[in-house]
Amino acid sequence: MPDSLHSVLRRQLKRCFGSLDAVPAALQPLVAMVDETYQQADADRRMLERSLDLSSQELLDANAQLRQAITGLRLAHQDMEARVVERTSALEAAQERLRQTTKMEAVGQLAGGVAHDFNNLLTVIGGCTDLLLASADVRDENRGDLNEIRRAALRATALTQQLLAFSRRQVLQPETIDLTQAVLGLQKMLRRVIREDIALVVDASDAAWVCVDPNQFEQVVLNLVLNARDALPEGGAIRLSVSHEQPPADAASQPGGAGDEYVCVRVADNGVGMTPDVRDRVFEPFFTTKERGKGTGLGLASVYGIVRQSNGSIAVDSVPGGGSTFTIFFPASQPEPGARPPERTDEASGGRRETVLLVEDENAVRRVVRAMLERHGYQVMEAGSAFDACDVFEEHADHIQLLVTDVVMPGMNGPALAQRLVAAKPELPVLFISGYTDLDPNALGLGHRNVGFLSKPITAERLAAKIREIFALS
Numbered sequence: 001m002p003d004s005l006h007s008v009l010r011r012q013l014k015r016c017f018g019s020l021d022a023v024p025a026a027l028q029p030l031v032a033m034v035d036e037t038y039q040q041a042d043a044d045r046r047m048l049e050r051s052l053d054l055s056s057q058e059l060l061d062a063n064a065q066l067r068q069a070i071t072g073l074r075l076a077h078q079d080m081e082a083r084v085v086e087r088t089s090a091l092e093a094a095q096e097r098l099r100q101t102t103k104m105e106a107v108g109q110l111a112g113g114v115a116h117d118f119n120n121l122l123t124v125i126g127g128c129t130d131l132l133l134a135s136a137d138v139r140d141e142n143r144g145d146l147n148e149i150r151r152a153a154l155r156a157t158a159l160t161q162q163l164l165a166f167s168r169r170q171v172l173q174p175e176t177i178d179l180t181q182a183v184l185g186l187q188k189m190l191r192r193v194i195r196e197d198i199a200l201v202v203d204a205s206d207a208a209w210v211c212v213d214p215n216q217f218e219q220v221v222l223n224l225v226l227n228a229r230d231a232l233p234e235g236g237a238i239r240l241s242v243s244h245e246q247p248p249a250d251a252a253s254q255p256g257g258a259g260d261e262y263v264c265v266r267v268a269d270n271g272v273g274m275t276p277d278v279r280d281r282v283f284e285p286f287f288t289t290k291e292r293g294k295g296t297g298l299g300l301a302s303v304y305g306i307v308r309q310s311n312g313s314i315a316v317d318s319v320p321g322g323g324s325t326f327t328i329f330f331p332a333s334q335p336e337p338g339a340r341p342p343e344r345t346d347e348a349s350g351g352r353r354e355t356v357l358l359v360e361d362e363n364a365v366r367r368v369v370r371a372m373l374e375r376h377g378y379q380v381m382e383a384g385s386a387f388d389a390c391d392v393f394e395e396h397a398d399h400i401q402l403l404v405t406d407v408v409m410p411g412m413n414g415p416a417l418a419q420r421l422v423a424a425k426p427e428l429p430v431l432f433i434s435g436y437t438d439l440d441p442n443a444l445g446l447g448h449r450n451v452g453f454l455s456k457p458i459t460a461e462r463l464a465a466k467i468r469e470i471f472a473l474s
């Protein structure tokens with residue numbers, strides 16, 4: 001009941017009866033009821049006021065919480081946007097790396113195919129020239145021209161070899177070696193090839209075991225140091241180091257292999273450096289900024305191929321005027337003491353008239369290799385295909401002491417032929433000759449150690465030396 005109504009009622013009662021106590025008894029319960037109703041209404045009002053106070057506080061609290069949540073959301077949104085930008089650029093970088101790798105793979109396949117065909121041609125050119133030079137029938141005035149042809153063939157062989165290295169199809173002979181010792185052993189030769197105004201600082205002390213082809217590793221270091229020398233026309237310093245490190249995520253190719261220990265070989269110079277455009281293309285075959293006739297652009301392409309074929313990765317860091325750093329990571333290996341293969345012997349050439357079964361589908365190559373074998377004293381039986389070879393073998397199995405076969409041939413390939421003949425004559429030594437090969441001798445299941453590989457182009461000397469090596473293992 002509102003205050004005013006209650007007071008008006010009491011005032012009227014006072015006016016009528018003089019005082020409230022004078023109100024007749026019959027009306028007293030009514031007065032009491034009015035008072036009670038008033039008190040009740042007053043209590044309700046107070047309670048309502050209290051609860052209103054309370055809910056407005058809750059409203060304030062809820063509002064503050066809402067504001068806090070909105071700020072949190074805004075921060076989360078900003079964080080999300082930053083992460084999207086970061087992820088997008090990481091994705092773009094990964095896509096660019098993939099594009100580069102795919103391009104290198106495609107160029108590598110093309111280069112490998114070209115090198116394979118060239119190796120056959122070079123075997124014929126070099127082989128015939130060698131045979132002519134060794135023959136007494138050639139007139140002296142023609143020998144100069146023959147030597148020119150021979151030199152050109154050798155130069156072409158070196159180029160083809162670099163192409164093969166780039167396409168990762170050259171035959172590697174990996175060994176577990178200590179790269180620190182390998183680098184220390186190279187110092188002297190490296191100092192000879194750089195100029196006197198360039199300092200070579202070598203930082204290699206701890207043993208760093210890695211499974212690589214030692215000769216190819218030398219090629220890698222030599223190429224990098226020669227490039228560094230060329231980038232220092234006014235002199236400067238080349239730093240060559242070997243250490244144990246982790247590869248960065250953006251290495252041009254990620255190392256394969258088990259374990260996460262890596263050996264890092266770094267060649268750094270303080271020379272002219274590279275623009276980003278040049279840096280992005282350095283590993284492409286035939287990419288060079290050197291003037292015509294000065295560089296082939298195959299140096300780093302072959303470095304890239306050798307490193308990749310050895311399960312390694314390579315990264316380049318360079319700024320114009322700020323020098324360049326090439327960093328190679330190889331998966332670390334455990335040392336294998338005494339695992340070196342037998343050294344080549346340089347004893348005088350010449351077979352003991354052992355009989356060789358020569359299998360090669362290219363007629364010109366077969367003719368040249370046959371002539372080389374005969375010149376070194378071997379008896380030769382030949383076949384133009386693996387199927388013909390099986391027929392020859394069936395008839396002369398007792399006499400044949402060595403199988404020399406091409407790897408890639410139509411119909412049945414060299415390894416399949418070797419497996420078939422070795423099944424019939426278990427200790428038959430085998431020499432594979434090939435323009436390139438991805439073959440792993442251990443994977444052939446030939447079951448014996450006297451298996452060899454010789455990459456084309458073949459020279460009479462390399463062929464004879466390899467055969468001697470194989471017979472020495474028998």
Ligand SMILES: Nc1ncnc2c1ncn2[C@@H]1O[C@H](COP(=O)(O)OP(=O)(O)OP(=O)(O)O)[C@@H](O)[C@H]1O
Nearest residue numbers: 227228231282288289290295296297298299300324
């Ligand atoms: N250390 C370096 N500093 C600056 N530029 C370099 C360096 N190494 C390589 N380059 C650049 O990369 C290019 C390609 O190098 P690569 O070794 O493949 O070929 P090249 O040295 O030009 O020729 P080649 O090695 O076949 O004689 C070089 O022409 C040069 O522009």
Ligand SMILES: [Mg+2]
Nearest residue numbers: 223227299300
């Ligand atoms: Mg070079």
